Every structure is written in structure tokens, then in C-alpha cells.
Amino acid sequence: MNWVQLLSAKRFGMEHYVHATKHDRTEYQRDYDRLIFSSPFRRLQNKTQVFPLPGSIFVHNRLTHSLEVSSVGRSLGENVGRTLRLRHAGSEAHFEEIGAIVSAACLAHDLGNPPFGHSGEKAISTFFSEGTGMYLQNAVEEEGGRWSDFTSFEGNANAIRLLMHQFRGRRKGGFAMTYSTLASIVKYPYSSVLSGGKNKFGFFASEETDYRSIADDLGIIRLQDNPLKYVRYPLVYLVEAADDICYQVMDIEDAHKLHLVTTEKAVELLLGFFDPEARQRREQTLTRVTDVNEQIAYLRSGVIGLLVDECSKVFLANEESILSGSFSGSLIDRISPLSLNAYHACSLFARQHIYRSRDVLDVELAGYRIIGFLLEVFTKAIQNPEHAYSGLLLNRIPEQYETDSAGMYGRIQSVIDYVSGMTDVYALDLYRKITGMGLPVV
Numbered sequence: 001m002n003w004v005q006l007l008s009a010k011r012f013g014m015e016h017y018v019h020a021t022k023h024d025r026t027e028y029q030r031d032y033d034r035l036i037f038s039s040p041f042r043r044l045q046n047k048t049q050v051f052p053l054p055g056s057i058f059v060h061n062r063l064t065h066s067l068e069v070s071s072v073g074r075s076l077g078e079n080v081g082r083t084l085r086l087r088h089a090g091s092e093a094h095f096e097e098i099g100a101i102v103s104a105a106c107l108a109h110d111l112g113n114p115p116f117g118h119s120g121e122k123a124i125s126t127f128f129s130e131g132t133g134m135y136l137q138n139a140v141e142e143e144g145g146r147w148s149d150f151t152s153f154e155g156n157a158n159a160i161r162l163l164m165h166q167f168r169g170r171r172k173g174g175f176a177m178t179y180s181t182l183a184s185i186v187k188y189p190y191s192s193v194l195s196g197g198k199n200k201f202g203f204f205a206s207e208e209t210d211y212r213s214i215a216d217d218l219g220i221i222r223l224q225d226n227p228l229k230y231v232r233y234p235l236v237y238l239v240e241a242a243d244d245i246c247y248q249v250m251d252i253e254d255a256h257k258l259h260l261v262t263t264e265k266a267v268e269l270l271l272g273f274f275d276p277e278a279r280q281r282r283e284q285t286l287t288r289v290t291d292v293n294e295q296i297a298y299l300r301s302g303v304i305g306l307l308v309d310e311c312s313k314v315f316l317a318n319e320e321s322i323l324s325g326s327f328s329g330s331l332i333d334r335i336s337p338l339s340l341n342a343y344h345a346c347s348l349f350a351r352q353h354i355y356r357s358r359d360v361l362d363v364e365l366a367g368y369r370i371i372g373f374l375l376e377v378f379t380k381a382i383q384n385p386e387h388a389y390s391g392l393l394l395n396r397i398p399e400q401y402e403t404d405s406a407g408m409y410g411r412i413q414s415v416i417d418y419v420s421g422m423t424d425v426y427a428l429d430l431y432r433k434i435t436g437m438g439l440p441v442v
Contacts, residue, residue, distance in 0.1 A: 013173010
């Protein structure tokens with residue numbers, strides 16, 4: 001792959017559109033701004049990241065997480081872009097825009113995630129793989145639909161659908177994002193048929209042809225046609241690294257605020273990233289800071305800066321293998337042994353003491369129940385739209401979602417589009433209303 005072809009400002013759905021207006025912003029900055037002002041992005045403020053939506057203590061939601069990932073992604077991209085410009089001084093590639101591309105892609109990376117945190121994806125998948133929705137498999141496969149798109153539902157693939165699909169009443173090309181920004185979001189660039197039952201793939205069957213055209217135009221290496229599989233677009237590694245850095249470090253800080261981890265343990269985990277000299281400097285600073293939350297914030301800031309520097313160096317050291325498609329794993333896997341050990345220590349602690357905490361599990365249990373129920377009532381409604389109760393339910397779904405699609409695959413997708421786009425609060429409120437536990441004020 002080559003950088004000149006890879007860094008493309010061509011817009012999906014607007015390939016043949018010519019406009020006389022000149023913008024001072026670059027095309028990638030326009031991608032970022034378009035996302036910031038969009039309704040799907042605003043809805044992330046009411047979607048759980050890990051911990052329940054805040055009461056008196058503010059912890060991360062999907063929106064604040066996405067903003068922080070975007071900030072880290074911009075730093076990674078600018079680090080890489082500056083060095084690549086010096087390394088390839090005669091190239092026509094727009095290396096100076098890598099920071100803006102990665103930042104926009106990071107902003108969009110969680111747009112397709114359903115409500116109720118990490119369990120939301122699993123709740124949708126299991127509804128079709130082992131729940132009430134299993135009976136729909138024959139109807140989908142008889143018409144040639146891809147059943148694994150549902151049983152391995154993936155928020156990343158759903159983000160690509162949200163950005164690219166022309167929902168009813170919308171313009172061609174969806175968000176009409178640049179090819180480079182779209183490609184940077186596709187973390188697993190292959191069909192759900194190749195997911196091995198895991199929630200890891202890059203695009204639904206409905207977006208496969210469009211992704212193929214974008215990938216081929218950018219010169220991304222195609223590994224096989226059927227099922228479709230590509231190597232990763234190079235900037236995906238930076239988007240992934242930004243996400244890896246943020247969620248791992250920020251979950252420790254959030255857990256500390258919620259008293260799920262002691263100050264001593266949080267300090268121990270974060271100091272583990274630094275060599276003896278750097279550790280000593282930070283310990284001295286901690287003696288001058290008495291606010292424990294400020295102590296953790298100070299260490300968290302230093303860890304993020306260190307990991308940004310190390311991941312940037314890993315990308316640049318492996319530029320050739322990344323462009324050839326032979327690089328495997330993630331950037332975070334290749335950082336220095338000291339940092340990697342500290343990162344794994346944080347991961348292990350989070351799995352054992354944070355993600356299994358009562359509040360987190362309660363949200364996941366509620367998510368399974370609410371998402372499963374909503375999928376059940378709406379998938380039944382799309383099969384019998386002529387029934388009176390089905391009509392009432394379908395009238396609840398906005399017209400942009402194509403519940404009257406010709407095939408069962410498309411109709412199920414319309415239900416998933418609706419449910420996955422809900423906030424936690426909206427999903428809970430709708431669940432209560434449909435079950436009769438809550439009524440509108442009259």
C-alpha cells in the first residue's frame with residue numbers, strides 16, 4: 001500500500017459531486033465537525049461506557065470516552081504524520097492530515113454501540129444465537145441473508161452502517177465521510193462469516209459492496225473475495241491504540257472515584273508504567289499534592305503521554321510491515337516490556353475487580369432483559385404488520401428505519417438500527433411503557 005493513495009479526501013456518496021464553495025477547513029476537519037454536531041454522537045452522552053450513568057459522581061459515558069479517545073488519537077496521528085513527512089520528504093501524500101483523520105475516526109468509533117455498555121452487543125447477539133430470535137434463522141437464510149451478521153453483532157460494523165447507509169429520507173452516502181476516515185474505523189476488515197462466532201467483524205452484508213469499493217480505491221490489500229477479507233487500513237492501528245490507552249487507564253480512574261479501588265492500589269498500578277528515575281520524580285510530586293483525585297489524575301496524564309509516545313514509535317518502526325499488510329496484533333502489544341507489564345496488570349485488575357463489580361453487573365443484567373424484550377416485540381411486529389398491536393408498535397419506530405423492507409434480513413436490520421441507536425434512558429422508558437409499568441403523563 002502507498003500513502004498517496006491511502007490518504008484520500010474523496011467523500012462517500014459524493015464522488016461525482018462538484019461544489020464551487022471553498023473551505024478553510026480541510027476535508028478531514030469537516031468530518032470531525034460533522035460528527036460533533038450529529039444526533040448519534042450527542043446520544044452517546046446517555047449511553048453507558050462501563051459504570052452506570054452517574055448520580056453524584058461523574059464517570060465516563062460513551063460521549064466523554066469518545067472525546068478523550070479522539071484527543072489521544074490526534075496526538076498519535078500528529079506524532080506519526082510529522083515523522084512520515086520527514087521520512088518521505090518528496091511524497092505528495094498529505095501526512096500533515098493524519099492527526100485530523102485519526103481524530104475524526106476516534107470520534108466515530110463507538111457510534112454503533114448499543115445501550116447498556118459492553119453487554120449491549122452481547123445482548124443483541126445472544127437474542128439471535130440462543131434466545132427468542134433463533135426461529136428467524138430459516139427465514140433469513142432462505143432469502144440469502146447473512147445470519148452471522150446478527151449472531152455476531154458488532155458495534156464497529158454497526159458504526160460503519162450508521163455512517164454509510166442511506167436511511168429513508170437521508171442523502172446518499174449517509175454522513176458522506178471521506179474514504180480515509182471511514183476506512184480508519186474498520187477495526188476488523190472482514191465479513192462476519194470469518195468472525196468465528198466472536199463479535200469481531202467489520203461490515204454487514206448490506207455495506208460490504210460499498211466497503212469493497214472504498215478499500216479498493218484506497219489500495220488496501222484484499223486477502224480474499226468470498227468471504228471478503230482485507231488487511232487493515234494503516235491508520236486503524238492508531239485508532240485502536242487510542243481506544244486501548246483510554247479505556248484501560250480511565251477505567252482505573254473511574255473505579256477509584258467510585259471507591260472500587262483504593263488510592264494506594266490505583267497509585268501502585270499507574271506508577272508501574274514508569275522506570276525508576278521517572279517513578280521517583282512522580283512520587284516526589286505526589287507528596288506535594290494532597291487531593292487524592294488530583295494525584296490519580298496527575299499519574300493518569302503521565303501514563304497516557306508515555307503510551308502515546310511508545311505507540312507512535314511502534315507504528316513508525318513497523319511502517320513497512322503495516323503497509324505490506326504483514327503486521328499482526330496491535331501497537332499496544334509491542335510497547336516496552338515495562339509498560340506492557342504495567343498495562344497487563346491494569347487489565348487483570350480491571351477484569352477481577354471492576355468489570356465484575358455489582359453495579360456493572362446490574363447494568364449488564366438490565367441490558368440483557370431490556371434489549372432482549374425490545375428485540376422480541378419488534379421482530380414479531382415486522383412479521384405481522386397487519387395485526388393491530390403490531391401496527392401500534394411499528395408506528396413507534398421513526399420512518400427513517402425501513403421496517404417495510406422487502407426481505408426479512410432488511411426488516412430485522414431496521415429493528416436493530418432502532419434499538420442499537422437508543423440511549424439507556426430511552427430504552428428503559430420504552431420498555432416500561434410497552435410492558436405497562438410506565439404510562440405517559442395525561
